[in-house]
Amino acid sequence: MAFDDLYQEIILDHYRNPRNAARLDNVPDSAVHENPTCGDSIKLLARVNGQGLVEEILFEGKGCAISMASASIMTEELKGRPVAEVRERIREFLRIMRGEGDSAQLEDWGDLACLKGVISYPVRVKCATLAWHALEGALSRGEAQ
Numbered sequence: 001m002a003f004d005d006l007y008q009e010i011i012l013d014h015y016r017n018p019r020n021a022a023r024l025d026n027v028p029d030s031a032v033h034e035n036p037t038c039g040d041s042i043k044l045l046a047r048v049n050g051q052g053l054v055e056e057i058l059f060e061g062k063g064c065a066i067s068m069a070s071a072s073i074m075t076e077e078l079k080g081r082p083v084a085e086v087r088e089r090i091r092e093f094l095r096i097m098r099g100e101g102d103s104a105q106l107e108d109w110g111d112l113a114c115l116k117g118v119i120s121y122p123v124r125v126k127c128a129t130l131a132w133h134a135l136e137g138a139l140s141r142g143e144a145q
């Protein structure tokens with residue numbers, strides 16, 4: 001199907017040219033999120049500014065195309081949004097990926113639409129959600145400081 005090809009292209013583009021990828025030597029190893037079933041690992045840094053906007057999201061990771069593409073797309077989609085909205089999006093995305101939310105919603109979330117096909121594959125869902133759990137952790141870490 002043409003749509004699947006398009007989504008595949010978007011995933012591969014983000015995998016080959018990840019947005020907001022960086023070396024994060026200052027992020028402790030204890031903050032690394034891993035998906036052992038696939039070998040994906042991600043650490044992530046989120047900076048919230050004085051206005052409560054998530055002004056920067058950077059990630060360092062290795063793993064399969066879906067885990068890296070999901071991280072890359074997530075940073076693009078959520079950067080610049082208020083913390084409360086980012087948290088809400090994380091919750092909603094995780095719900096959708098568990099098959100509990102309205103997957104049609106992903107169509108309104110830019111390139112995230114390309115992850116719709118993943119929902120039918122529970123093993124790949126762990127790849128797609130890894131970065132989102134990492135962002136959740138990074139935001140909580142930031143608030144604790």
Ligand code: ZN
Nearest residue numbers: 038040064127
């Ligand atoms: Zn994976």
